[in-house]
Structures are given as structure tokens and as C-alpha cells.
Amino acid sequence: MAHACLHRLPRHKHMTDFPTLTWPEADGPHSARWRSEAAVPPAKRVVIADDRTTADAAYRLACEGTALLWRGDFQNARQLLQAMTRRLERKPRKQAASPLDAFNLHRQAQSQRARTLGMLLVPLEGDYTIPLRRAPDVRQACEEVYGPPTQESSIVSLRELLGLIGAHEWRKKGVEIPALQERIHPHYGVFSPVRGEYVDLVARTPLPSLEKAFDIGVGTGVLSAVLAKRGVKRIVATDQDPRALACAKENLTRLGYDRQVEIVAADLFPEGRSPLVVCNPPWVPARPASPIENAVYDYENRMLLGFLNGLADHLEPDGEGWLILSDFAEHLGMRTRDWLLVAIDNARLTVAGREDIKPRHPKATDTTDPLHTARVAEVTSLWRLKAK
Template sequence: MTTTADSSSAPHAFATITWPEADGPQSARWRSEAGVPPPKRVVLADDRTTADAAYRLACEGTALLWRGDFQNARQLLQAMTRRLERKPPKRASSPLDAFNLHRQAQSQRARTLGMLLIPLDADYTIPLRRAPNVQDACTEAYGAPGGDASVVSLRELLGLIGAHEWRKKGVEIPALGERIHPHYGVFSPVRGEYIDLVARTPLPSLELAFDIGTGTGVLSAVLAKRGVSKVVATDQDARALACARENLERLGYASRVEVVEADLFAPGRAPLIVCNPPWLPARPASPIEHAIYDHESRMLLGFLNGLAEHLEPNGEGWLILSDFAEHLGLRTRDDLLSAIDRAKLVVAGREDIRPRHPKATDPSDPLHAARAAEVTSLWRLKAR
């Protein structure tokens, strides 16, 4: 059965999804942190629905609102995933082609697997048999319950549950000897190479540092641990600001690190300014991808072009950047060096480190050649 979805109009201040019931169409609030619009065609599904039927409907763009056992829905999603993975990947003609095909496949995967939907009561209870308690996870992602029943993709819901567990247990940061607890929607510091670079590079000053785009606050914490008297950490994302403040409070650095809402730079100058922008100049497909993809190199160029006027005399700007984009053909080394030169900066030195993450040694990864060659660098920049 075909249904319609109202994504914006009054009286709703949020997107709604509509589906068929025996006594007529029903509607509820649609939730998607990735900004995916509500599916236009929805059918009811339960424990009798086969994986082949579910996969076929999902590929056609028809969503399935689950009414059966919750654990059976998880098994169905796994079965749909296996069917999706049977499709042989397209052969790439170049590293850039491999990247584009990889993103295309990721998008198709998210779209297809996002078609299995789960209802949520107004208090974030799942009204299904054997359903877990997801109230804390939903509250962390969506905010306090707002009195509206809603519908969410099972794939997103499982992501919320996973993020809640990450937030509870945290990520071990050897350079700190402590854990960082990422919030939902804030990029987790699971790759430690860039943290190690900041932890080992000689500091130009212990007086003051700016941490641009702080995220979880991990680099601010490393700088504070190394003895920097004051750190000003900036971000423009509300979740990141709350996450950084919580982590720095927990670690005992709140009195030395000021977390400020700002687009890139805080007012004033500092002898050290650190920035770890997203490494790939491509368009993000969802809000969470802003930590990975820097469309048209906005943050990278914004940092470089504003650095000289915020550095104290003889101060250093530390740009932490992987050359992964260079190996993919998304940016050249000359592009980066030219941008540094146009910003009236000079390179005073560079620290390099090789990746340690599992994908760097996984030949089955479609981007393996670029990952294996990747080097992450801390560029020490000074005003000309």
C-alpha cells in the first residue's frame, strides 16, 4: 500500500510518517538524525515477513514498520545486510573512482537498511516483545521525551544504543592515561595517531593555547596535561560543546580549559593554535559526517586564512592533517602548500605518524591502497 509523509507543514513542527492500519491511516513523528526524509511508502511487517520479501521491498523504496518481536527484527536486519553484501562491488579505475564508488555503496546500504522501522512510545519505550530499554540512549540523542509517539529506523536505533555504550565506557586515550566519553553525534577519538602527535611535539609556549573544533575536548585535555596554563577550546556544535565540558570536568581540567561557542577562532591571539579539521574535502551526507568530510575544504581554509592574525609573534599553528585525501586524488600536496603560502604562513616543521587502525592492513577494504600509504602529519606553521 502506498502512503504519504508530511515533512514540514503545519500543524506539525516536525516530519511525520503515515502508514496503513485496519481502521485507517495512522501517523507519528518521524525521527532521523541523519536528516533522511520519511519514506513515502510504508507497509506493516512482523515475524512472518521473510528476509527476501523485506529486502525486495526495501530495495524498491518501501519501508517496513515492524510489529513483531524486537529480536526477530534485529535478525531480519542482519539477513538483509547479508543479501546486500552478496552484490559484487563495481571495479574501480582509479583511487578517486574507488572513493566515489565506496561512498555510493555506503549511501545505498544506508538507504536500503534504513527501511526497517521501529515504533517508539512517547516516553521512548519500544512497544514490542523482547525490546530493550532504550530510554537513556534516546534521551541522550533526542533530548527529553516530548510527548509524541515516533518512528525510527532500526539501524539508527541500534546506532543510538551503540553510542550510549561508548559514552558509558569511554575510549581509552594512552596519552592521557584516562578515558574520553564521546556523546552521540560527536566524533569519537578512536584513531589515536593525531593525539600522539599533539602529545609529543615540543610546545612553543605553556602560557596559552587555542583548540579549534574541539569535539570531545581530547586535544585540550592533552595540552592541559602537558602543562599549558590556559586552553580556549572552540566549537560551533551544541553536542560537542556539552561533550567537551563534561569530559574536561571529569578529567579535572575545567578550571584551565574554557570551552567557547565559536566558528573557528576565539577572539584574541595565542602562542599556540591547534586544529584537527576533517581530513577529506567532500560533501557530508549526514550531520555526523561533518567530522570526516570538509566540503570545499571550508574548515581547513578557514583555519589557514585566519591563523596569522590570531597568532602571537613567533607563535605556532599546529595543523593536524592526514594525506589520505592526496592518495585518493581529492587534493594534491601542492594544493595544501599553495593554501599555506596564500595564507601568508610558512612551514616551520612537520611531525609524521603512520596509521595503526585495522583498515590500514585490510586488503579487502575498497580503499586499502590509499589507507596503506596514509601518513598523518602535524604541520608547524608560523606567520610570514
């Protein structure tokens, strides 16, 4: 049988090094390594499911917090996941009293969706093959995220696995960046430059100097690449996420900008000063629900305030700090414009100018989006800041 390769793990000391998932079999409980990039704990209740399992039964169990370890055909598991998704989408949406309420309800619904759909599990062998009929070859996608195979069988949610496959395809194909006339290839967990407005702002704002720039929170390396293409001779790019550092290095090397750009592991600023310091922090000051959301949410405005409060000490005389920020959070009622202006002033900075751009992404015109009111009003700005 296809599942026979997932052995009962012996109780070695290394069992405590990672979470394990335990499920019942005819000969007693079996366990395997549990993988979750979203840091979701393993389910306490697990049942075996296969091609005979109905979507209604699967959905009911998942809503109750019981995980289903799949033993049937892989493509049938994908169809079951789609059927469970349709059942989730039938639930009526709560009416929001305000944009902030809409945002909180939206995140609550996303979290419930992730929890419910994350209950359908599939096995992975030690070499990242899936021991199921009609399963695709996901070895490269898994290796890009989980690292080299450890020869240990594991269990992963099908939804996460499909996310890994999707990220692998994005990474192969890349994202077209008109300002570069090139593609940027995002890695799993690194914020993808699919929204190009902020890139265009960096591409068109007059540069204070061509000598040097700091790129704080390099991500995929897209802004460093734009600055390099514009002729900035030396760029020091920082990030503290190992995935972002690897991703930026790969992109900048492929584009031929690795001699101009030095990539440094640092929390915000590198040492020294620069005539230009660029930062595009996450735009929404909400608490990330998982490690992967750190690219999207800046809890308590920590990165934004860290950048503002350290900027004056890292600018050369008459240098400029470019803060790229959307006012989306302002339209949601999570931050005010006055709060931002006070934070800039408290950091011994002054606003020398501002470039604005309206979003062009599909969600901006999607009237069914629960956050449509905030999205339609959104403006992304590049704030040109100078030390007082």
C-alpha cells in the same frame, strides 16, 4: 496488542513542526512523528511487517523504497536486519579504475546500504520505550540524542536506533587514550578519538609556550585535555556543534581540566591571539551525506582554508599554528600536496617544521578494504606553521 499505543495523531498545528510518517491501518491512515538524525525524509510508502515477513520479501520491498513498520518481536527484527545486510553484501562490488573512483563507489555503496537498511522501522512511545516484545530499554540512549521525552509517539529506523544504542555504550565505556592515561567518553555525533595517531602528535611535539593555547574544533575535548596535561595554563577551545561543546565540557570536567580550559561556541577562532593554535579539521574534502558526517568530511576544504586564512591574525609574534592533517585525501586524488603548500603560502604562513606518524588502525592492514591502496600509503602530519 503491542502497537495499539501508537495513536492516529490529530491534525494539530504542531504536526507541521516536524516530519511525519503515515501508514495504512484497517481503520484508515495513521501518522506519527518521524525521527532521523541523518535528516532522511520519511518514506512515502509504508507497509506493516511482523514475524511472518521473510527476509527476501523485506529486502525486495526495501530496495524498491517501501518502508516496513515492524509489529513483531524486537529480536526478530534485529535478525531480519542482519539477513537484509547479508543480501546486500552478496551484490558484486564494481571494479574501480582509480583510488578516487574507489572512494566514490565506496560512498555510493554506503549510501545505498544506509537507504535500504534504513527501511526497517520501529515504533517509540512518548517516553522512548519500544512497544514490542523482547525490546530492550533504550530510554537513556534516546534521551542522550533526542533530548527529554516529549510524550509524543514516533517512528525511527531500527538501524538508527541500534546506532544510538552503540553510541550510548561507547559513551559509557569511553575510549582509552594512552597519552592521557585516561578515557575520553564520546557523545553521539561527535568524532570519536579511536584513531590515536593525531593525539600522539600533539602529545609529543615541543610546545612553543605553556601560557596559552587555542583548540579549534574541540570535538570530544581530547586535544585540550592533552595540552592541559602537558602544562598549558590556559586553553580556549571552540566548536559550533552543540553536541561537541557539551561532550568536551563533560570530558574536561571529569578529567579535572575545566579550570584550565574555557569552552566557547564559535565558528573557528575565539577573540584575541595565542602563542599556540591547534586544529584537527576533518581530513577528507567530500560533501557530507548527512549532518552527522560533518565530523568526517570537510566539504570544499572549508574548515581547513578557514583555519589557514585566519591563523596569522590569531598568532602572537613567533607563535605556532599546529595543523593536524592526514594525506589520505592526497592518495585518493582529492587534493594535492602542492595545493596545500600554496594554501599555506597564500595565508601568509610559513612551515617551521612537520611531525609525521603512520596509522595503526585495523583498516590500514585490511587488504579487503576498497580503499586499501590509499590507507596503506597514508601518513598523518602535524604541520608547525608560523606567520610570515
